[in-house]
Amino acid sequence: MKRTVWIYMAIVVLIFAVFLLSLQMGTMSIAPLDVWRTLMGDGTEQHTLVLFEFRLPRMVIALLVGAGLAVSGAILQSLSRNELADPGILGINAGAGLAVVLFIYFFQGSYTSLGETIFALPLFAFVGAITAAFLIYTLAWKKGVTPIRLVLVGIGLNAGFTAILIVFQLRMNPEDFMQATVWLNGDIWGTSWSHTLAVLPWMLLFIPLVIAQARTLNVMRLGDPSAVSLGVKVERNRRRLLILAVMLAGASVSVGGAISFLGLVAPHIARRLVGPRHQVMVPTAAMVGAFILLFADMVGRNLLSPSEIPVGIVVAVIGAPYFLYLLMKTP
Amino acid sequence: MTRLEANHLSIRYEKEAIVDDLTIHIPEGKITTIIGPNGCGKSTILKTLARVMKASNGAVYLDGKSIHTQPTKQIAQKMAVLPQAPEAPSGLKVRELVAYGRHPHQKGFATLRKQDHDIIALALEQTGLKALAERSLETLSGGQRQRVWIAMALAQQTDLLLLDEPTTYLDLAHQLEVLQVLQHLNEQQGRTIVLVVHDINHAARFADHMVALREGAIVQAGAPEEVMCAQVLRDVFHIHADVVSDPRSGKPVCLSYDLLKHTDTRESQNVYPLGGKYGAG
Numbered sequence: 087m088k089r090t091v092w093i094y095m096a097i098v099v100l101i102f103a104v105f106l107l108s109l110q111m112g113t114m115s116i117a118p119l120d121v122w123r124t125l126m127g128d129g130t131e132q133h134t135l136v137l138f139e140f141r142l143p144r145m146v147i148a149l150l151v152g153a154g155l156a157v158s159g160a161i162l163q164s165l166s167r168n169e170l171a172d173p174g175i176l177g178i179n180a181g182a183g184l185a186v187v188l189f190i191y192f193f194q195g196s197y198t199s200l201g202e203t204i205f206a207l208p209l210f211a212f213v214g215a216i217t218a219a220f221l222i223y224t225l226a227w228k229k230g231v232t233p234i235r236l237v238l239v240g241i242g243l244n245a246g247f248t249a250i251l252i253v254f255q256l257r258m259n260p261e262d263f264m265q266a267t268v269w270l271n272g273d274i275w276g277t278s279w280s281h282t283l284a285v286l287p288w289m290l291l292f293i294p295l296v297i298a299q300a301r302t303l304n305v306m307r308l309g310d311p312s313a314v315s316l317g318v319k320v321e322r323n324r325r326r327l328l329i330l331a332v333m334l335a336g337a338s339v340s341v342g343g344a345i346s347f348l349g350l351v352a353p354h355i356a357r358r359l360v361g362p363r364h365q366v367m368v369p370t371a372a373m374v375g376a377f378i379l380l381f382a383d384m385v386g387r388n389l390l391s392p393s394e395i396p397v398g399i400v401v402a403v404i405g406a407p408y409f410l411y412l413l414m415k416t417p
Numbered sequence: 418m419t420r421l422e423a424n425h426l427s428i429r430y431e432k433e434a435i436v437d438d439l440t441i442h443i444p445e446g447k448i449t450t451i452i453g454p455n456g457c458g459k460s461t462i463l464k465t466l467a468r469v470m471k472a473s474n475g476a477v478y479l480d481g482k483s484i485h486t487q488p489t490k491q492i493a494q495k496m497a498v499l500p501q502a503p504e505a506p507s508g509l510k511v512r513e514l515v516a517y518g519r520h521p522h523q524k525g526f527a528t529l530r531k532q533d534h535d536i537i538a539l540a541l542e543q544t545g546l547k548a549l550a551e552r553s554l555e556t557l558s559g560g561q562r563q564r565v566w567i568a569m570a571l572a573q574q575t576d577l578l579l580l581d582e583p584t585t586y587l588d589l590a591h592q593l594e595v596l597q598v599l600q601h602l603n604e605q606q607g608r609t610i611v612l613v614v615h616d617i618n619h620a621a622r623f624a625d626h627m628v629a630l631r632e633g634a635i636v637q638a639g640a641p642e643e644v645m646c647a648q649v650l651r652d653v654f655h656i657h658a659d660v661v662s663d664p665r666s667g668k669p670v671c672l673s674y675d676l677l678k679h680t681d682t683r684e685s686q687n688v689y690p691l692g693g694k695y696g697a698g
Binding site for chain 1: 464467468469489490491492493494496497498499500503504505506507508509510513517518520521523526570573
């Protein structure tokens with residue numbers, strides 16, 4: 087228990103440190119003292135604008151999306167008893183991706199102002215993600231949904247979605263193609279406070295709900311026969327937990343784009359740190375996910391400044407070596 | 418007296434009937450072992466008794482009520498089930514897995530109370546795992562791991578304990594170790610234990626009551642002496658067995674056996690649907 091508390095504190099300190107660092111860095115770097123002044127309401131007009139309207143909302147979104155994807159991945163890995171599962175297997179990325187590509191392809195021109203696009207796009211992405219997940223669950227249903235069927239149907243449908251997506255993407259004009267590609271690689275582009283406020287309630291509601299189900303998740307991770315033996319209504323709980331995973335990932339994808347790898351790697355790191363009990367693993371995964379995405383976003387914004395690298399690519403670049411290292415360490 | 422019984426049970430996998438119209442009673446406070454050749458439906462029947470599988474017809478009764486009309490959590494307070502080859506996530510500690518056994522007794526957000534900790538400690542002691550409580554499951558041997566799962570089932574504090582091949586994949590000493598833990602629980606605490614066992618000698622040695630199955634039907638049920646005899650083994654496994662009495666336990670033992678030659682069998686046309694060896698794997 088003591089160890090867990092130390093680990094919680096260490097991650098919080100790390101998040102805080104990166105948060106402060108990230109506030110200073112960007113196309114326009116702001117000195118630490120100026121950051122402080124601005125936060126206290128004493129900064130120049132320009133600093134206030136950059137910090138409060140551009141950086142802060144974006145960083146808060148990075149934290150929320152990171153936590154959401156990590157918790158979603160944790161649920162899916164436990165339900166499927168497969169540590170390679172991530173929100174992608176529920177078709178969330180492909181579904182959202184297809185919806186976004188269709189949106190850009192068909193409607194981009196018809197929206198006169200950029201403002202409308204900024205809010206229509208997340209909505210489309212969210213609906214696409216939920217639809218895909220629902221479709222996969224329904225197709226996998228055969229007197230109940232076994233995890234292995236879910237994974238297999240997910241792979242099949244994902245491939246189909248991606249194929250259709252490419253067909254449309256190839257017919258786009260170059261600017262739209264660029265925009266779609268950036269989105270598909272995972273990019274925190276919904277950067278206003280209204281986006282933050284749209285995502286915040288989901289995370290505040292659903293992450294605690296998942297933690298409340300920790301005991302059930304523990305038992306379901308042992309497999310259906312053991313879970314039944316311990317008195318868990320397997321099918322009902324699986325559906326409930328899948329809905330939670332879809333909601334979390336759907337909300338994340340709607341403002342963060344199709345960020346892959348994070349939902350896979352954050353629960354892994356959490357298990358390494360605190361073990362597989364969900365009471366501690368899920369909160370740890372949320373914090374680890376938040377940290378990784380905040381860090382990746384900072385790197386993505388600054389590495390090739392003034393141009394940005396999509397955060398999903400940064401996550402993959404950081405995550406892949408770590409993942410290989412994990413694989414090499416496990417016998 | 419029986420608390421657990423099944424009446425006119427039919428069980429299907431997809432469209433194939435595994436069990437048809439089976440009635441079985443589990444005597445209370447006894448160890449019951451279920452034996453039979455591969456594919457005879459013994460695991461299927463155990464899973465159905467445990468409500469992990471649903472019967473297509475008939476019902477399983479616990480305390481006189483059909484198990485499908487009782488809340489699954491309530492059943493979990495009366496009956497613990499250990500599935501075949503269960504698997505725990507890596508990094509889980511022995512004590513943590515055993516604590517999962519308290520799940521059916523916990524409510525909402527509740528953490529473990531003192532009473533739960535006592536029960537967990539007792540389960541660890543009864544299975545001889547006290548010294549290993551803080552170890553990670555994957556660092557244990559197969560026999561130790563199997564005892565951890567038994568300890569988890571014990572922490573459920575149920576009178577009924579159903580185990581599906583708890584000794585498979587274990588070496589000789591570990592098999593005996595696990596079975597003796599179960600025997601001890603039965604003798605000291607009067608728990609009712611139902612076991613599916615592959616080794617017929619173990620099945621006979623530890624059983625008060627034996628059930629021999631073939632093709633989803635009971636060939637013989639009763640005391641080990643009634644079930645473990647040349648005639649029944651011949652009908653069940655299609656082997657020619659030499660059964661003697663074990664000087665140590667007085668229980669019947671199959672000393673040696675041979676496959677029946679076709680000419681030995683009355684029903685030589687249809688008795689080898691599985692072919693090959695019986696009694697192994």
